[in-house]
Structures are given as structure tokens and as C-alpha cells.
Amino acid sequence: MRRFASRGGIDTERGAPMSKTEDESGTNAQERGDGSSQSSVAAGRAFGKAVLRDARRGAALGAGALQRGGRLLWSRLAAKTTKSERRASPARSPAPRGPESGAPASPPFGRRRLRRLMGAALLSLPVIIALSAAMAHILLPNLEEMGARAEDRQVFEDAHGAPLIIRGAVPSAYAPLDTFPRHLVDAVIAIEDRRFFQHGGIDIEAIARALLRNIRSGGIAEGGSTLTQQLVKISYLAPERSLSRKLHEAILTRQLERRDSKEQILEAYLNSVYLGSGATGVPAAARIYFDSAPEDVTLAQSAALAAMIQAPSVVNPLADLEALRARGALVLDAMEAQGRIDADEAGQARDEMAALVPRPPAIRYGTWFSDWITRSAETLAPAPRGVSLLRTTLEPDLQVAAERIIEQHLAAAGSGAQAALVALRPDGAVAAMVGGRDYGESQFNRAVDALRQPGSTFKTIVYLAALAEGFEPGDRILDRQLDIDGYTPVNFDGRYRGEVTMLDAFAASLNAATVNMAMTVGLDRIAQTARTLGIDTELRQTPALALGASEIPLIEMTEAYGAIATGRIPFEAFGIRSASGMAGQDRIALNPVPGASGPQIDRIMAARQDMATLLRRVIDDGTGRRAALTQPAAGKTGTTQESRDALFIGWSGDLITGVWIGNDDNTPMDGVTGGGLPAQIWSEFMIVGLNLADATTVGGAKSLETTPAPAQCNVTACRRAYRSFDVSDCTFQPYSGPRKLCTR
Structure with missing residues (x-):
């Protein structure tokens, strides 16, 4: 870490006076322990800050104080002189002094005192300023101390490497300097810092030129900040007006110029400057305003982007196009005057500038996904320092299709309900x-954050628990009316069928038969199966649990189906595939959570093929016929009481998909069931996904029917999580109850 040289006995690394002797108590501060040492440093910093505060006040008020004090002293001197003249007797007038007498005129005592006071004050002003600068060097954080916090930045890509759209409008993007066209770089330098490659970070010539122009105009007509100073303001400092901040800015600017090359500073600036409409950096602005990559912008578009820097919220294509065109023309004038473009290039660019119009991106997608992934991206460890490039799992073709299909089906059905899909x-x-239905109207992510009843999609877990306990699809169970402490489940059509096979009961989604079987298997066993499949939300162990009365996010239910489909437990959804530096260094592959094994998992996995048979029967000859595809598919419908929620979750090929429809206020829908609108949306989306040419290559996984057996227990993670972990059976001892399987 770079430090300033010690001056005047100050240890600039510690910010406290240096001494080779012991303190007043006879004990070295370092030997006293961290608490005393830290308190000494804190006291030193507090004292230094007080000195800096007083110095800053003195520097700011010095001129005014001198002026007011001078007026007061002169007025008092004049009053004393007049008084003494009145007292003087004509007979005792003093001998004349001055040129006539040959003796020098001696000012009165008050005037000599005033000169001494004013001289001392004027001499102290530079001292005050110098002291302020020295204290700023010592007390304010330097570039290295602030750099890690200011320069860390995450840039997101979709699964194909394109910039990911953030917040519905702004792409996450970062471009190396060599990808910017020369005319774009020249446009920024010409209008913002023409001597960028000549000065050392602070351009005295530009400051003087700006001061002169401002004096002539009677206002602020021009600024003198360099690109390096602007980058320091953007990346390191809070937007406040104070002497200490200006001193800090100057110090950091010089440090940045010594640490980084001009090219590195220019690259960071072009990727960090705000250009309005939520776009941070030229790459984002080029995409937002002109739907273009930075390397493809024209000369006129480059001049327009440079023109936005001065007032991005006011001068941009979406806010005031005419103001942008006018300032863009000034940028072209400056480029021509500085010899960066010739007259012909300038003329053609002016013509294009006069007809310039914004061209925003036609497709905005992945907004809910972007919000979800940015919340979790900061938890990645280890993550590359500086600017890191995060390759996400979002497939743009599938995402666009999902949003389009949901909107079309809801509109065709005349439904005002919300929808979610994962x-x-x-x-x-x-x-x-x-x-949701429209990100612009509501950013709430119903696929991840909404707690809704899964309805009969939870029956899959009930039947899986029964199969794991030894039931078989052909076993007969009772579908009859029952009363469990006042709870009386009723089938959808109000009829009871007596003895039916598990296969038929599941395909027809019979409520009474399911609750009867759940009571036989045991609600605790069903809850344990749900937990093993990765459902973490609270499960109320009442008979209604068997019919999906507990509220569970759609993504958790879809993960549970993914575990059954793939044979891997735990099965956890993730959104970031890899992380690396901008140049590709330090690439970190973020692999999915490995599968575990153990007695409970083994029992469940032994039953997954029978469970898949039941789920396929739902689509072939049950409540999910509208979800049918031209290839094998497995899934389950779900409808809660009074159609407050309607779902379809299932898989085919290499996609596991869940669809939910409902009202945010939990009011009933008019006749919407899981086998209707959700099944139709699911089917159409799956057709698109399965027909995409690269669908099987993006995730790097084969068809679900050929998924390999689950991996072994994650010993490393389990040992880290539980001190009582036993590698022989992958279990740990909780605070109470029997040993449990580690599914980490």
C-alpha cells in the first residue's frame, strides 16, 4: 500500500506521532494490547480532525475576518486621531514633521499596530492552507484504502455472453478501452479534457482558462476538472462541497495518476460515467439510446454520448433531443478545431447529428431474474477483485418466449390475474x-418471493413418501368421505369412488384418497420427505398438508420436482454459471450443489421411477391432458380452494418448469384450474424450449431420462457445517431427536 513520506515526526501509516520511547505510563502502547493502542490512534485521529476542522474554518473565513477587522481598526484609529487633534492646544502645537522639516512622517501608534496585525494574518493564511493539506494527507483515506471498495464492480451476461438487461432498461456492460472507436474517445477528450494526455491529473492551465471565462461571463461558464478528477469524484468521494473534500480530491487524483496509466484511467472513466436514463458507462448508454455496442457507434453518436456527460439527466435523447443535438454540434466543432477530425468528417457528422433520433432496444427481458441474481451475487466467494464478469444461466430465447406466452394466454383468457414461471x-x-405479468407495473417476484399454496402439486410429495415406504402404483387405497376432528376433504367433483389404485387416484387428483393415504403413511414422514427434497418453508402437520395447504414459493416446489426428475438431492436452483476478471483471468466455475446420499435419500430415490410413472399418467390420462407434448412428459396439476391458486409443474427433455397463476390479494379466480390455463402455458413454453437448437448444450446436461446417479455425500460441506457429522452414513446429531441426514 502506497503511503506518503513522513513529515514533521508524523507516522503517516498510523496517523499518530512517532516515538521511540515509552508513553507517560512507562508502557509501550503496542505492549498494552489492541484496545489501548486503538484508543490512542482514535484519540490521535480525533485531535487531527479537530485541527483540520479549525484550519479549514480559518482558511475559509480568513479573508472575511481580515476585511472586517481592518475596517474596525481603521475606524478606531481615525476616531483616536480626531480626538487627539481636538485636545491639542494651538500654543502647544507640536513642531512640524514631514517633508518641510526634513524628518520622516511617523504614523500614529494605532496605524503601526494595524500593519503588524494585518501582516501577521496574511502570513498565516498560507500556513493555514498548508496545514490543512498536510492534515488531509495524514487523516483522509488514501487511494489504496478506498480502492477495493470503490472499484469492485459486477457485470452480468446472459448464458450466451450478451449483456444482461438490469431493471428492465439498463444493460450490465463493461468494455475494454481497445473496443471503443477512436472517434468516441476523441469526442470525450475534446469536450471534457483536451489536455488529458499532457497534464498530471490536475490541469492548472484549464483551471486558469475556466476562471477567466467565468469572470468574463459573470457566472459558471466552464469547469476545470480533468477526466481523472471526474473519475475520482465518481468512484471514491461523496457529493459534498467542502475544503477537505477538494483537498482529498486533489490528493487522490495525483495518486491515481501515479498508480495507473492514462489508458487505464480512460477505460475506467468511460465505463463509470453516468449518462442518464439509468445508464452508467458508455457501453450501457450506447445500448439504451442507440441499441448499439460501443464499438459500432458512429461519429455523430459518439459526439452525442460525449455531449451527455455535462448534464446527463437533462441533455440526452430521451429527455431533450434538441438540446442534445445542439451540444453534440459543439462537440464536433471542438473535435475539428483540435484536429481530431477533418472538415469532411465533421460535415457528414453534423448532417447525421441534425437527424439523430434515439433507438432504444426492442426487447427488454429477464428483469425479475436480474433482480433475483443481483441480490445473491454479492455472496459469491471467492470473487474476483475489481471489475468481475458474471456469466449467468439465463437463456434469452427462452426468457422472451416465457414472457410472451404468459401475456398472450392471460390476454386471450381475459384474465387480470398475475402469473409466474421458473x-x-x-x-x-x-x-x-x-x-409477474408486467415488470413495469410490479417488480415483485412471484416466482421466488410469493408464499402461495401449491395445492395438488404437493400430492407428488405425499405419494412419493408412500412409495418410499413400500407402496406400489397398483396398490388400492380408499377414496371415501372421512372426518378428522372436523376436517372433511371433498373431491373436486363431489363424488367418491371407493377403492382405487394409487395410479388412478393420483391421475384424477382425488383429495379424499390422498388424505386417507397420508394419514396411513404419517404426516411426519411426509414433512420429512418434503424437507429432504429441499422445501424449507414452514409445513403445518395437519391433514390439510396432504392437499398443499402450507404456503411454499414456486421455485421451491419446482426444485422438489427437479430432485425427483434428476435423482439428485439436494436439487438447488442457481443463476450464475461462472465469474472472472474482465480479461478472463481468475475464472471461477460455480458448480451446482453436489448430490448427497443416505438412508432417507436412498429410499426416496428408489421410488422416483414409480413416481415418474404416476406423473406421466396425469398428462396422458388425467387432469393434465392439456399439457401433453409430442414426447414423454411428466407433471402435476394443482388448484387450491375457490381457484385462488392454479399451478402446473413438470418436466420433459432437459427442462423442469413450474407455472403459477393467481391474484395478489388472494381473491378467487373465475374457474381457473391447474389443468387449464397453467397447463396450456406450460405446454407451449415447453414446446419452444424443446425445439430450440441449442437447448441441450447451454446447461451442459443431457435428457432427464438419462441423468446419471447422484453423487456421493458432500463430506467437505457437511464437516464444515456439523461437528457431529459421521462420514460413514452422512448424518449428524441435531440438538434433539435422532440423527439426521446431511443434505448440504
Whole structure:
């Protein structure tokens, strides 16, 4: 870490007086322990800050104080002189002094005193300023101390490497300097800092020129900040007006110029400057305003982008196009006057500037996914320092299709309800995510954050628990009316069928038969199966649990189906595939959570093929017929009481997808069931996904039917999490109850 040289006995690394002797108590501060040492440093810093504050006040008020004091002293001197003249007797007038007498005129005592006071004050002003600068060097954080915090930045890409759209409008983007066209760099330098490659960070010539112009205009007509100073303001300092901040800015500017090359500073500036409409950096602005990559912008567009820097919220294509054109013409004038473009280039660019219009991106997608992934991206460890490039799992073709299909089906049905969809690859990668009907109206992510009843989609867990306990699809169970402490489940059509096979009961989604079987298996066993499949939300162990009365996010239910489909437990959705530096260094592959094994998992996995048979029967000859595809598919419908929620979750090929429809206020929908609108949306989306040419290559996983057996227990993670972990059976001892399987 770079430090300033010690001056005047000050240790600039500690910010406290240096001494080789012991303190007053006879004990070295370092030997007293951290608390005393830290308190000494804190006291030293507090004292230094007080000195700096007083110095700053003195420098700011010095001129005014001198002026007011001078007027007061002169007035008092004049009063004393007049008084003494009145007292003097004509007979005792003093001998004449001055040129006539040959003796020098001696000023009165008050005038000599005033001169001494004013001289001392004027001499002290530079001392005050110098002291302020020295204290700023010592007390204010230097570039290295602030750099890690200011320069860390995450840039997101979709699964194909394109910039990911953030917040519905602004792409996450970062471009190396060599990808910017020369005319774009020249446009920025010409209008913002023409001597960028000549000065050392602070351009005295530009400051003087700006001061002169401002004096002539009677206002602020021009600024003198360099690109380096602007980058320091953007990246390191809070927007406040104070002497200490200006001193800090100057110090950091010089440090930045010594640390980085001009090219590095210019690259950081072009990727950090705010250009309005939520666009930070030239790459984002080029995409937002002209739907262009930075390397493809024209000369006129480059001049327009440079023109926005001065007042981005006011001068931009979407806010005031005419103001942008006028300032863009000034940029072209400056480029021509400085010899950066010739007359012909300038003329053609002016013609294009006169007809310049914004061209925003036609497609904005992945907004709910972007919000979800940015919340979790900061938890990645280890993450590359500086600017890191995060390759996400979002597949733009699937995402656009999901948003389009949902909107079309809801509009065709005349439904004002909300909808959510999440599509996972066999390794857990999120290929598409829709959190609502219109992101512009509501940013709430119903695929991740909404707690809603899953309805009969939870029956899959009930039947899986039964199969794991030894039931078989052909076993007969009772579908009859029952009363459990006042709870009486009723089938959708109000009829009871007596003895039916598990296969038929599941395909027809019979409520009474399901609750009867759940009571036989045991609600605790069903809850344990749900937990093993990765459902973390609270499960109320009442008979209604079997019919999906507990509230569970759509993504958790879809993950549970993913575990059954792939045979890997735990099955966790993830959204970031890899992380690396901008130049590709330090690439970190973020692999999915490995599968575990153990007695409970083994029992569940032994039953997954029978469970898949039941789920396929739902689509072939049950409540999910509208979800049918031209290839094998498995899934389950779900409808809660009074159609407050309607769902369809299932898989085919290498996609596991969940769809939910409902009202935010939990009011009933008019006749919407899981086998209707959700099944139709699911089917159309799956057709698109399965027909995409690269669908099987993005996630790097094969068809679900050929998914390999689950991996072994994650010993490293389990040992880290539980001191009582036993590698022989992958279990740990909780605070109470029997040993449990570690599913980390």
C-alpha cells in the first residue's frame, strides 16, 4: 500500500506521532494490547480532525475576518486621531514633521499596530492552507484504502455472453478501452479534457482558462476538472462541497495518476460515467439510446454520448433531443478545431447529428431474474477483485418466449390475474424466470418471493413418501368421505369412488384418497420427505398438508420436482454459471450443489421411477391432458380452494418448469384450474424450449431420462457445517431427536 513520506515526526501509516520511547505510563502502547493502542490512534485521529476542522474554518473565513477587522481598526484609529487633534492646544502645537522639516512622517501608534496585525494574518493564511493539506494527507483515506471498495464492480451476461438487461432498461456492460472507436474517445477528450494526455491529473492551465471565462461571463461558464478528477469524484468521494473534500480530491487524483496509466484511467472513466436514463458507462448508454455496442457507434453518436456527460439527466435523447443535438454540434466543432477530425468528417457528422433520433432496444427481458441474481451475487466467494464478469444461466430465447406466452394466454383468457414461471435445467440452472405479468407495473417476484399454496402439486410429495415406504402404483387405497376432528376433504367433483389404485387416484387428483393415504403413511414422514427434497418453508402437520395447504414459493416446489426428475438431492436452483476478471483471468466455475446420499435419500430415490410413472399418467390420462407434448412428459396439476391458486409443474427433455397463476390479494379466480390455463402455458413454453437448437448444450446436461446417479455425500460441506457429522452414513446429531441426514 502506497503511503506518503513522513513529515514533521508524523507516522503517516498510523496517523499518530512517532516515538521511540515509552508513553507517560512507562508502557509501550503496542505492549498494552489492541484496545489501548486503538484508543490512542482514535484519540490521535480525533485531535487531527479537530485541527483540520479549525484550519479549514480559518482558511475559509480568513479573508472575511481580515476585511472586517481592518475596517474596525481603521475606524478606531481615525476616531483616536480626531480626538487627539481636538485636545491639542494651538500654543502647544507640536513642531512640524514631514517633508518641510526634513524628518520622516511617523504614523500614529494605532496605524503601526494595524500593519503588524494585518501582516501577521496574511502570513498565516498560507500556513493555514498548508496545514490543512498536510492534515488531509495524514487523516483522509488514501487511494489504496478506498480502492477495493470503490472499484469492485459486477457485470452480468446472459448464458450466451450478451449483456444482461438490469431493471428492465439498463444493460450490465463493461468494455475494454481497445473496443471503443477512436472517434468516441476523441469526442470525450475534446469536450471534457483536451489536455488529458499532457497534464498530471490536475490541469492548472484549464483551471486558469475556466476562471477567466467565468469572470468574463459573470457566472459558471466552464469547469476545470480533468477526466481523472471526474473519475475520482465518481468512484471514491461523496457529493459534498467542502475544503477537505477538494483537498482529498486533489490528493487522490495525483495518486491515481501515479498508480495507473492514462489508458487505464480512460477505460475506467468511460465505463463509470453516468449518462442518464439509468445508464452508467458508455457501453450501457450506447445500448439504451442507440441499441448499439460501443464499438459500432458512429461519429455523430459518439459526439452525442460525449455531449451527455455535462448534464446527463437533462441533455440526452430521451429527455431533450434538441438540446442534445445542439451540444453534440459543439462537440464536433471542438473535435475539428483540435484536429481530431477533418472538415469532411465533421460535415457528414453534423448532417447525421441534425437527424439523430434515439433507438432504444426492442426487447427488454429477464428483469425479475436480474433482480433475483443481483441480490445473491454479492455472496459469491471467492470473487474476483475489481471489475468481475458474471456469466449467468439465463437463456434469452427462452426468457422472451416465457414472457410472451404468459401475456398472450392471460390476454386471450381475459384474465387480470398475475402469473409466474421458473424453468430449470437438470443441473439446477435457471433458464427462464417470470415473476409477474408486467415488470413495469410490479417488480415483485412471484416466482421466488410469493408464499402461495401449491395445492395438488404437493400430492407428488405425499405419494412419493408412500412409495418410499413400500407402496406400489397398483396398490388400492380408499377414496371415501372421512372426518378428522372436523376436517372433511371433498373431491373436486363431489363424488367418491371407493377403492382405487394409487395410479388412478393420483391421475384424477382425488383429495379424499390422498388424505386417507397420508394419514396411513404419517404426516411426519411426509414433512420429512418434503424437507429432504429441499422445501424449507414452514409445513403445518395437519391433514390439510396432504392437499398443499402450507404456503411454499414456486421455485421451491419446482426444485422438489427437479430432485425427483434428476435423482439428485439436494436439487438447488442457481443463476450464475461462472465469474472472472474482465480479461478472463481468475475464472471461477460455480458448480451446482453436489448430490448427497443416505438412508432417507436412498429410499426416496428408489421410488422416483414409480413416481415418474404416476406423473406421466396425469398428462396422458388425467387432469393434465392439456399439457401433453409430442414426447414423454411428466407433471402435476394443482388448484387450491375457490381457484385462488392454479399451478402446473413438470418436466420433459432437459427442462423442469413450474407455472403459477393467481391474484395478489388472494381473491378467487373465475374457474381457473391447474389443468387449464397453467397447463396450456406450460405446454407451449415447453414446446419452444424443446425445439430450440441449442437447448441441450447451454446447461451442459443431457435428457432427464438419462441423468446419471447422484453423487456421493458432500463430506467437505457437511464437516464444515456439523461437528457431529459421521462420514460413514452422512448424518449428524441435531440438538434433539435422532440423527439426521446431511443434505448440504
